[in-house]
Amino acid sequence: MRGKRRRQLRQHIMAYGFMVPAFSFLTIFLFIPLIVAVYLSFTRYNLLTPPEWVGLTNYERLFADPLFWRGLRNSFLYLIATPIIITLSIALAIVVNRNLRGVYLFRTVYYIPAVTSVVAVGMIFEFVFAEPGGLINGVLLATGLIQQPINFLTHPDSTLISVMLVTIWRGIGFYMIIFLAALQSVPEELYEAAAIDGANRWQQHLYITVPGIRPSIIFVAIISSISALKVFEEIWVMTDGTGGLLDSALTLMFYLYRQGFVNLELGYAAAIAAVFSVITLVFSILNLRYLERNND
């Protein structure tokens, strides 16, 4: 009994010992700033003069603010991008994991969007979405597939979807890498055994690949849904910082940016951040619990 407790204690010390370096950095450069930011949500703060305590005012204002709710709605709408990204990036990872000649080249090519700077992405997609002579409209009009140019960014109903396309384009290569790394760890013997048992390709993937890379799927599901909820850069660059026609692409993170860094209401922005983080955290934990329970 005492031996067991001693072992437990030792394991605790070991566990915390392993985490000390990371958590000291995190505490100073993330946890403390995070606490400061939460404190700011109870203040009026314009960055230029010291914060002034206002209690719950920011939170009261938040719940009555229609743009806050629109932002929340758009952020959750943006989650549609997540399953698309996951499916496509797993499929792509499976293909580039095959032993084909020149596959290195393709892996690299697929990863390019993930490393291209957001400014370049903006420049490029301005050209891709342009009307009527852009890449997509130009080709479709020339081939007679459409008669009228598609209003990618010049119609309030399509702005959010167009921006989502950019996110998916940027995301696939990024998450492909994670799945590729995971696929590499699935022992090949399993496939050989399954092939002997008469499983076809599709069944092999369903019963070997997917369970084998399950921790990574969970990881990508959590990370990509967090970043879908947090989407900001693409919207900022594709709408030139306006949030799209009639605020049609205004997500919560974009609204936070507008309040905090355009209107200089940092206290209010911090309140948005706090509420948003609680919602996202609960969402992510539930998501994680659900996915990890299914694991067992």
Add this chain to the structure above:
Amino acid sequence: MKRLMIVLVVLLVTSMVLGVVAAQEREDRPNRDLTGNFWSPTAEDYARWRVIDGVEEGAEIRFWPWALTPDFEDYLNQIIANFEATYPGVNVILEGQPAAGARDNIRNSFAAGTPADVINMSDGWVAEFAEAGVLLNMDEAIGVAYPALREQYVDGAWEKVTFEGVTYHLPWYLAFSNVMAINGLIYEELGLEAIPTTWAEAYDFACEVREQSGGAYYAYSFPWGELAGLGVLNTFIGEGIAVYNEDRSAVIFNENPLSAEILDQYKRLLDNDCVPRESLTDDVREMIDRFSEGEILLLQTGPQLFRLVEENNPEVFASLFLGQQFVGAANIRSIGGVQTLVVPAGSQFPNAALAFAQFVTNPDTQTAFSREVPIYSSNLASYEDPFFTEGGPALTDQLRPLAAEYFQNAVNTGILDFPQLAEVEQIVLGEFQAALLGVKTSQQALDDMAARINAILAAQ
């Protein structure tokens, strides 16, 4: 791991070698017009330039211009050298800011309590700092203490941004806003003989050009996606519509039926494809790119931006000739964009900083800047220089003789004086889009716009 290490080491060594080579290789761009006393000043020049008293001995001040380095680094270094010779014992450190991120950087430096001593801001940025009370009051520091210096500045630029009637900036360089570039290739191809001069004619002209060219060209496009600048309110003023009531406590532009008519005209242009649909989302840069593509006949921006056309499409640039921008019924000539210099109220060396800001905006220094790039001096004394009175044959040189008279009489429309300017800009843009996209009638959108702005004004 071995191969990885080799690659990394090779990369590191290569880049270091390159670094050493580059350190020797970098050289100045020689293309100076050495006339004028700016590049080789005499003792007399130094004496004449020395106008601010009480400059702190041994002061070290930091200067943040934005979007000017490295293109104008030689010029800026020369300013600093001249200044340091004019006020011996003062040391200026140049810390150029890139266009992207400059505003964030300025704000954060204030938040951390470490702003530079002289900061270059666009006119639209000044208000928030003035409202927060962190800037030196220039009406006192220059206006009261050195009235003769104050007199030199273009009035419209001095008043471009005020908070509660007080100016917190020194005007630096100006854009000549009365100019229009005309694409000569399209002009010839369509066999045009004249360009309209007023907005009233310009609306129909847009559809005529579209029709006449068989859908190949547009007459002009708009930067309606631009959040900053409150362009539509300026248009109202240009048409003689009163934006404010008499004591400026509320906006009343919605009461004049002409306002709704203008928006209706815009909507008509848009719906009939007389202007590109992307006008809805374009900002000024994108408008210039669109013009550079060679599908637009007219470009209404300051000449300082024509260089963008030259870079992207030399063919179009070679064909350009100049005209006057369309005017509204009121024929108002308004001051365009103003770049400013501000001094933080908490500067450790306020007199040195003020002296430097004044020095950068003095007549000689500014004339020298206009020689580098077609921007215009905010200092009326600059225009006595032969450089301005004589002009030249090149496209933008033709404008110089006109500039003095223009700026002397250019009025400030007072649009940037709204409290919470950023929010007002969002309101105007949102309601404007609602009208153009047909979500609301033009009148309804204007009423809502006015009501929301008035709510902000009333809360003040």
Add this chain to the structure above:
Amino acid sequence: MTELRHYPGKPLRLRLRQWLENTGWYTILILFGLVTVVPFLWTALMSVRPNSANVFRPNQPPQLIPYPGLIGWGEGQREAREAGFYAAPAGSPFGWWRDFTPVIEPQLAGTSLEPYTFAATTANYYRVWTDVNLPRYFVNSFIVALSVVTIQLVTSSLAAYPLAKMQFQGRDVLFYLILATLVFPDQLTLIPTFIMSVNLFGFADTLHGLIIPFGANAFGIFLLRQTYQSIPNELIEAARIDGASEFGIWWRILLPLIRPGLATLAIFSFVGSWNSFLWPLLMIRTESMYTLPVGLAFLEGAFTGNLRTVAAGVMVATVPIIIVFLVFQRQFIRGLSGAVKG
């Protein structure tokens, strides 16, 4: 999944099937490759377009095929354009240009390819080189990114191990704390971090100010936790029974096993650090300490914004990342074939 091997004696039917299958895979690879590479290619082509050309050509075929035009490096572009060739006098290290246009253009003239071709130039890259102190920024970015990657690999791989594989109190709380830092918008933590870094730690205008605040990476800890989870517990238990210390287990058994995860994290944190813009912009005041993205931001000035130069800048910033990626992906594949099977 195993590759069908190419035996000379294999029946024709099988060989045909293999050929069809491979063709199918390549079709998918290429189609997808096009979607991703076209914008990049567009940037690359833009970066070699000559200054005398119209970059926008409405209603005309796009010029997609470059042929060598004005090629070289250093001063003397104008001379080369006039005389066809320029070489700097002996003693100056750079300055060699040659205009191939007069040689190649006539050969293309009249062919059906002609409207699609243009004379490529290296002038835009040279312009980037002279406008910003590129090698200097390169070195800075490299030092910063390399340090950040190294520190993050160590801290994350240490911290993720107990979170994945040990039983102790507070594990879930700590893990959710890490999750919380991931969900909280970094725009807002940036300000307190900045004020603290400048006023408390005196990091302003130093390169370590760009490294130390990124010493730990919540994303990395999460990523490696998932990687550790895919390792069977039996492996660790067996090592414990053999009397290995926890540190020994981590160092000798687990680290080799999670190499693919480490390589992935290395790629991500390198890219993150390499592309980071706002933080170095806020921290660094001295030009000689700029990182690449900050330096390249200066290519777009108040009255300029030459698309070709900006595109060349984008290429210059992106290509090193692609090299790093190539290195690491080969690396994690190698690491595996040894680890998993052994």
